[in-house]
Amino acid sequence: xxxxxxxxxxxxxxxxxxxxxxxxxxxxxxxxxxxxxxxxxxxxxxxxxxxxxxxxxxxxxxxxxxxxxxxxxxxxxxxxxxxxxxxxxxxxxxxxxxxxxxxxxxxxxxxxxxxxxxxxxxxxxxxxxxxxxxxxxxx
Numbered sequence: 001x002x003x004x005x006x007x008x009x010x011x012x013x014x015x016x017x018x019x020x021x022x023x024x025x026x027x028x029x030x031x032x033x034x035x036x037x038x039x040x041x042x043x044x045x046x047x048x049x050x051x052x053x054x055x056x057x058x059x060x061x062x063x064x065x066x067x068x069x070x071x072x073x074x075x076x077x078x079x080x081x082x083x084x085x086x087x088x089x090x091x092x093x094x095x096x097x098x099x100x101x102x103x104x105x106x107x108x109x110x111x112x113x114x115x116x117x118x119x120x121x122x123x124x125x126x127x128x129x130x131x132x133x134x135x136x137x138x139x
Contacts, residue, residue, distance in 0.1 A: 034121045034122060035107075035110060037121070037122070038110050038113075038114070038119055038121055039053070039110075041119040041120075042109075042110065042113050042118065042119055045113070045118040045119050046113070046118055049109060049113055049118070052109055053106050053109040053110060056102050056103070056105040056106035056109065057102075057103070057106045059099070059102040060099045060100070060101075060102035060103035060105075060106060061099070062099075063095045063096070063098050063099030063102060064095075064096055064099035064100070064103075066095055067092045067093070067095040067096035067099060068096075070088060070091060070092040070095065071089065071092050073088070074086060074088040074089055074092060
């Protein structure tokens with residue numbers, strides 16, 4: 001015979017998972033809002049990890065800026081020469097998407113450094129050193 005499912009677990013799990021994902025998303029957003037301070041903390045805590053972050057940020061900025069310039073060049077060439085030059089927009093879009101991917105990789109480095117405990121953002125500890133996130137649950 002099948003075992004009875006405890007009351008509330010079968011229906012609450014999808015809602016709980018969605019809530020946990022929402023809380024995690026909000027925490028990541030708060031962490032990434034402090035990128036300038038966390039970048040300095042990461043440099044002090046782990047130089048190698050900071051180099052990985054800095055490389056990803058540099059790649060993202062380069063690719064996105066080249067994509068912007070290529071859009072301008074494509075528009076000019078399409079207007080002055082031939083509409084076939086508009087096909088360069090595909091290259092520009094691909095460069096921009098690659099830049100966004102590199103930016104995401106840089107953000108992942110920051111978030112993983114926080115998860116690993118190498119750096120601690122103010123959104124978690126609070127400005128006065130008191131935890132901003134409750135550690136225990138009151139019933």
